[in-house]
Each structure stands twice: as C-alpha cells, then as structure tokens.
Amino acid sequence: MSRRKWAALIAPVAAAAMLLSACGGSSDGGGDKGVQGGAGKGAGNQDINAMDVSKLKDGGEFKWPLDSLPDNWNYNELDGTVDDGVRILYSIMPHLWLADAGNNVQMNPNYLQSAEITSPDPEVITYKINPQAKWSTGRAISWEDFDATFKALNGTNDKYTVSATTGYEDIEKVEKGANDQEVKVTFKKKFAEWKALFDPLYPKELNSDPETFNSGWVDGPKITAGPFKIGTIDKTGQLVTVVRDPAWWGPKPKLDKITFRVVDRSALADALANGSIDWYKIGSSVDNYQRAKTTKGAVIRQAPGNQYNHITFNGAPGSILADPKLRVALMKGLDQVKFVKGILGPIVQNPTPLGNHFFLQGTAAYQDNASAVKYDQAAAKADLDALGWKMDGQFRKKDGKQLNIRFVSTAGNPISEQIVKLTQAQLKEIGVNVVVDAEPVDKFFKDFVNTGNFDMTGFGWSSNPFPIGGSKAIYYLDPKSTGQNYGHVGSPELNQKLDEASAELDDAKRTADLQEIDKMVWQEGHHLPLYQVPGAVAIRSTVANFGARGFADVDYTKIGFVA
Template structure:
C-alpha cells in the first residue's frame, strides 16, 4: 500500500505529464530490469493527439477510497486519493519523467524567483483559470492556504507545514491574478509550492479544513469534475468538465474502482480495469505476460518499500539502539530477492538512503550503521539487557514482542511481514503480525501511531529533501508524516539547513548528513526500490510506466488508439 510523500512544500504535488522521453515496452518473454534500469525514461506509448480516439472511459484500479478529499489534511495523503484528486484540482506545477518541475501553463502564466535576499516568489495566474463555482482563482486562495498550512493554528490538522512555515507574507501584486510570496527564511525547493491549490473557502475554518471535504470535493478546477461517488460500490467517476479552458481531455471519463490487490489481474482479464501496478507481485507479473491484449511497460520509478519503526514512549521500540539492532537482524537483500528475484533479469535495487533513490543525483548508501549482521544484532541486544530466554529475549520480565501492522488483503505486505518475522526470530525477537483491513490501515493505525513496526511504500519526487521533511522532522506539536515519532534536534537542524540552502551541491550534502543521523536513530529501514512495471492494455496511449511524471498523470492526453 502506498503513502505519498510531499513534493517540495506541497502535499502530493500535482503536475501534468510531459511527454519528453520514452522507451520501448519490456518484452513479455523476458524479465524486468533491475538495478541497471536507466532513470528518467518513461514507457507510455506516446502518441500525437490526432492518433488518440476522442472519447471512451478508462477504468482505473484503486486499493482504497479517499479518506479525505483535502490533500493537505493528515488523512488526505493516501496515494489512491491523490490520483483522483489530481484529475479535478489545480496542479500549478508539472513534474516530468526525468524529475524536473515546470509551471503548468493552464494555471500559471509565470512562476519565478524574483529575489533571493529576501527570497521572493512571483506568480501570474492564467486569467482563464476559474473554480467550478464560477469564481476566479486569485491571490486570496494562495494567502488562505499559507495561513492554514504555516503551523500557527494547531487546530488545522495539516499533513505538512514544509515551506509554508518559512513564508513571511503572501500579498496581492498588480492585480488579483498576481501573487507575491515573501519568505522570512530561505526555502530552496520552492518549485511545487501551493500545488495542488485549493479554494479559499476550504481554509476558512479548521472544521471545514479537517472535515468539510471528507465525503467529496466541494469546488474543483481541473480538466475533469466529479461525476459520481458511490461509497457502497466503492467507485468514483470523473467526467470532462465543459468549463475547462485548456486542451480538451481525450477521454470522456475515468472510473476509479476499488479492487483488492489479490484481484487486480482477474479484474484486468475480465475487462473491469484497464491497467494495474505490477509492483512486487510475481503473480501479477506472470499474469500480465499471458493475458491477451496486455503489455508490460517499465520505467524507473520514485517508489520504494520500507519498514517504519515506532519510537514513541508507549512502544517497545522506544530505544533507538534496540531499533538499530533489529535493523541489523533484517536481511534486506534477501527480502528484495524473495519478492523481486523471479521477475528481474538484473539485481533488485536495495535502497541505502531515505532521501535519494538509486540512480538519482545525490544518492549514496548511508546504511552501514544498520547493515545486516545477525551476530552484531544479537550482541547489541545482549548489551542492552535483552537476554535470550528460550526462543524470545526478555528484559525486566518483559518479552521482546514487536507488533507489526500490515494491510490486508495484500500478498506483498503479507510476504514481507513473514520474512521479517522469520529473520528476527533468529535473533530472539518475536514478531506479532497484525493484519488489519486496508481501509483502516492508515486512518486507524499508522496516522495515530498504533503500531510498533509497519510496512508500506513511499513515493518520492523531484524535490526529495523538502518532500521528506515532514517524515523525518520531529515536531512535538504535530505528527505530520512522522508516524513513528522518531527524530532529534540534530536531524531537525540539518533538515532546516538543507531546506534553506539554495546551492544544490551543499543542499544535497546536508541532506546526506541528515540521512546518516536518521539511520543511527533507527527510524525506517528501506527494503527495495520498485521495478516500476505496470500492465496496461496495448491500445492505451500516453499512459503506462511514467517514471517521475505522475504528479499528476497525463489525464488530458491519455486515451485509446482504437
């Protein structure tokens, strides 16, 4: 299951797909690429608009319905919800396949860094851009968003304050369509801030922000609008918005349909969905190779699977030395090989960094402090007073039993949890696997810290440092996405410095210093980078394995060739 990280200062930055690069589809009679995969190449069957059929409905699988249609509220950041939100909300910036960010001309005529000292941004809004209630998009939407997200009013249950807490003021420029943003502290990865944008009315009160958009978006401004939301059937349909001012979408509609992970291949074969994420599932990979009308497409993706640890005082893993000892007892290479080995013709990508993924600028393996070493793990636990008594270690009469919470049904999470359980048993740690309904997983367990360990996927972005600040920054007043409540003043200081450093080389160096400290704290254990393979119908154009161009997907140009 996927939880999306923050892009720049924006939660789930929504950006349009730019068809700048593509590669040929992976042949169905071969394995997928592993660590040898090139970064920045999309595999989407790019087609000119004239070759894409006008009309049709695209069936899109989701794992869960949106918990909140407000992307900025703590419960609104689940990946499936974001994919639906991006089709109907203003995405001010667009992220390309090769991890670059550009202003989206449908909303912004210009976005520029006007000054560096003090740092000032200037936005010029497209005069055609309007909300679905007929109101123009203006500087006031930006101002209201900043005031709600800057952290000064704790009643707003925000998923991130990154970037917004550094702003001194948001002002009207020459007209209502000109926005001037002045920072009190420098914010380096500013591209993507205020995206997705929401209307001023959503920020009017904490109650409206937190609960007003739980059931549906009240105002939209995208190429599509909400057609229907059926919570009983677990289906959301978006349809062309006739008031859209940009290029007309090729599709009449997109139907987002909840499908259990175990049933996606069958749903595709039966015509219920038009694509699915192969992810780490060998079963889905094998089915994709043999299903008529299917093609496998692959591109290096900003997606990795990990284990998150809970360091709160109520958790048995509150001691960072215990967490690091457990990490030393987990063989990530063995887990990656078990999940991906049968699919890949190259080696699985075992990740050694929390900020930068393999093949991207800035990546270096900082995982040495937690490298797999069973004997070192045993000794460390011994030294900490956790002595082996029978099969399980004890300290002060308490067994070292760790509750690992996973979503179900999800065969990948199930396999990861059992492999982890087996490996940690060898060092005297008992793993109690608790499988909870997928719809409850984040809202009732992860978001509120109701776990000792858990496993899910993070999706990174073109702005990985600010993207991840809310995950690793320890703020006693707000969880953000630091679900395990693990951090330190030292990490906070390094993250503040990195986010305020305009020199990219220095910024990357600071982020890597922070990453080393995060490894020492035992916050999260990255397992492997996803191969980035999807199964899609062979007559689908401008969609597939999009690399970094998923914020948003190209909802306007995707469609069918026949």
C-alpha cells in the same frame, strides 16, 4: 508539500531529485527478461505508448484500479496524503508544476503564466495566475487562494490537522500583486524548494477554518478546477468517476470519463482480463507479472519506479521501541538482500536494496548510506544483550517482559504477507518475537499508521522532485504535531540539519547536506527502506499516453484509446 503514502508491501512524498536525463523507452511485453529495477539502465525514461492526441479516439472510458478510496479529499490534511487519492485529485484540481520523466519540474501553463524569484533577499516569489483559470463556482483563481493555503499550513494554528508545514512555516506573508491574479510570497527564511508549495492548490473556502479543513471534504471535493470534474462518488460500490468539465479552459481531454474502482490486489489480473479495469501496477508481484504476459490484449510497459517499500518503527515515548539503540539493533537483524531477492528476484535482474531515504536508485544523487545498520546478526545479538534483553527460552526478556514486537500490516496482501513472514523469521533468529496484526486496507492508514498504533508497520512512499519539500515532515520531530513522522522518531539535531538544508539555495550543497542528514536518519533507526518498487505496469494495448511513467506526472488530457 508532503510525500504520498500508499498501502505498500504490496504489489501510499522519498523525494527523488537530480535525476538522470530523460530518454526514450519501450517494451515488447517483457518476455523472459523480467522488469526494470530501480538501479537498472534507462533510469529517467517512460513507456506510455506516446501518441499525438489527434490520432486518438474522441471519448471513451478509462478504468483505473485503486487500493482504497480517499479518507479525505483534502491532500493537505493528515488523512489525505494517500497516493490513490492524489491520482484522482490531479484530474480535478490545480497542479501547478509537472514533473517530466527525468523528474525535472515545468510550470503548468493551464494555471500559471509565470512564477519566479523576484527578490533573492528577502526571498520573494511572484506568481502570475492564468486569467482563464477558474474554480467550478465561477470565481477566478486568485491570490486569496494562495494566502488561505499559507495561513492553514504554516503551523501557527494547531487546530488544523496538517500533514506537513514544510516551506509554509518559512513564509512571512502572502500579498496581492498588481491585480488579483498576481501573488507575492515573501519568505522570512529562505526556502530553496519553493516550487513544492501550493500544489495541489485548493480554494480559499476549504482553508477558511479548521473544521472545514479537517472534515469538510471527507465525503468529497466541494470545489474543483481541472480538466475533469466529479461525476459520482459511490462508497458502497467503492468507485469514483470523473467526467469532462465543459468549463475547462485548457486542452480538451480525449476521454469522456475515468472510473476509479477499488480492486483487491489479488484480483487485478482477472479484472484486466475481463475488462473491469484497463491497467494495473505489477509492482512486486510475481503472479501479476506472469499473468500480464499471457493476458490477451495486454502488454507490459516498464520504466524505473518512483516508489519504495519500507518498514517503519515506532519510537514514541512509552513505546517498546522508544530507544534508538533497540531500533538499530533490530535493523541489524534484518537482511535487506533477503527481502529484495526473495520478492523481486523472480522478476527483476540483479535486484538491489535501497540504501537512501532521500534519493532513489537511478538518480545522480543516489548513494548507499546504510552502513550504520548493515546486516550483522552477531552485532544485533550483542546490542540486544547490552540493552538488557537477554535470551530466555526461545525469545528475549527484560525485567520479566518478553520482547514482543507488534507488526501492523495490510490484510489479504500477498506481498505484505511475504515481508511480514521474512521479518518474523529473521528477528526470531535473534530472539525477537514478531506478533502480526493484519488490518483491512481501508482502516490501515486512518486507524493505525496515522495514529501511531503500531510497533512496526510497512507501507510505501511515492517520490516527488523535492527532497526537502517531500520529506521534511517525515523526519522532523515536532512534539505539537505528528505530521508524517508517524513513528515519532527524530532529534533536535536532526531538526536543525533539516532546517539548514531547507534554506540552502545551492543545489550541490543542499544535496551534500541531505546525504549527511540521511546518515543521521539511519542512526536514529527511523525506518528501513527495503527496495524500490519496479515501475512496470500491465495495460491494454490500445491505451495511449499512459503506462509506466517513471518519474513523470500524468497528463490526464492526453490519455486516450488508439483510433
């Protein structure tokens, strides 16, 4: 499994683990108290207007806004790991494990009867598939689907452009058990977060060859197995609909249809007011928060967010930021407090920067490890001088070359613009010239982030319950594959520590290992987390079982409208 990225610095797997226990939560519309930040009380709650499905209307259309349509409907392919895409996918594809509001995962009985460690050494996991579970072709989901996934994602065939090999590279073999619906997965090296694997599960047909894996699902999914199925994909109109699948064997969805439509962030509040959409993420937007408070028929629901915004640095060989000392010097010139207070201050009480790459605020494991890049303009200037970047007029130069840093951002995005301007102003104070390159959101990941076409860039990561399974590909430096390490930043020592943590079955020891790894990540100047995005949403008051979900997964069968 990999982290999902999203076109952040707006308002697209840091994995948050060991969260506080779930507790109830509600909202009266927010009022003047603002919204919850990541470090606020009530971490682990959700606010979704929970209701028994028997009290909801049968049918209806739920209108869901997106930033962009998926570039690839294969989540495991490099272009497919975008948050908007996975929101659609989990309504139509097998999701084997479901996170609750406390980010604890539970087996999804619609797909699995059981999944457990049946041998500790070597580690063997035995899955028993729900015999009712079938693909849209009519074929039963079987051990062959697991085997094909393993073979595509284990890294042995570099023609598969995978987003991550984490966990799959540690598997020795996948075998048929007592029947086609029993799967035996044997590891050659222990992998503690095995529940992160095979999720979402894809049919063997997708993983059969690199060409199909890489591009066969670019225009849409070919085979599904969920409570909904694809109705329409309209690239011109920038919308996707999913409709009830009559072949679904699980609880019948309350909705007839979900319409996913691309809506500019600046137009979200108007779209909710005129009925074009039924909800939107408030995120970091003061304007969208203020508009939500006055939108007729809408309420604000809130819970801690499971996403964070950050600035990523490109350390690839030949890039201007290839030297980790230069990257760290720039980080020292950026005051996280100015970002978080300048953006979240008007809507979040006591907003605080994020100081960890693996654990989010509001989790038992969270601690601030950012001391290596603590804001210090004098130290940043001294570091730049020592690296040979001397002041020459307004900006610094070295060997006649000016220190110009190209910041690739998303165009037409007010929060992105705020963060870019703050970055530009702060780095100017230490003699660094930030050149802004604002690109359309539909090209941002595919043509710039995924290809390493930037010096600095900003987007967001969505959390999941697996710190290693969700994060290893971001920090692992593999000369043969980018994975999700878009800036090519890392070291052999960091790789070794990540491998060791992956195999540590003791939760407490693995958490301690990750804290040490996090300190190494800061020292490498990999990326600068800015703040945890508030989880508040504006939503039509008649919507039930959906809203500010905190760390929980969405149950698409329960979303509906109050009768």
